Amino acid sequence: AQSVAQPEDQVNVAEGNPLTVKCTYSVSGNPYLFWYVQYPNRGLQFLLKYITGDNLVKGSYGFEAEFNKSQTSFHLKKPSALVSDSALYFCAVRDPTGANNLFFGTGTRLTVIP
């Protein structure tokens, strides 16, 4: 069965510092991994995805994620955090059975401190 773990409910980082939001996954077969961001009272906004190929995936707004198959991880990173990056971040894995729906983690709240 597929699962996603986001071990940190909350991450605080100072503006200008690098940020990392952690995600580990478990899925049968090839992993298809996604990161979404949710701002208050808004839907989910797609950031990036890993399907195959290069382990370092670049996405929107300067975010990138590193796929590590041996550690079954897909951590989200950004070299220099902005206050406007403060939001709720969700990691998701595509369920390869049935409808190929997304299976989400519980989310990590990122706060960037000015």
Added chain:
Amino acid sequence: ETGVTQSPTHLIKTRGQQVTLRCSSQSGHNTVSWYQQALGQGPQFIFQYYREEENGRGNFPPRFSGLQFPNYSSELNVNALELDDSALYLCASSKDRPLRETQYFGPGTRLLVL
């Protein structure tokens, strides 16, 4: 913005009532998935519609039902509302069902059941 729209934005119902939520998919997308996001949780998959047929279902009771129309817009119907149905309901559209496709989310409908 993704081009996925949902209506209404907010809704208040009482226990036992029925509710219909609506979603218009992004242009060129023929697949709509519905998710329930309870407070403090990640989205959970309800069901998916592909070319007007239910294509998969999560762990939700039959009182959650849906439709997809020829223009690929979709409805989510919930009968006999319970207090625990209070949540943000998100729809997402994608271009076909393949594993590699990205799901793009609408802003959601916030349902409160009293």
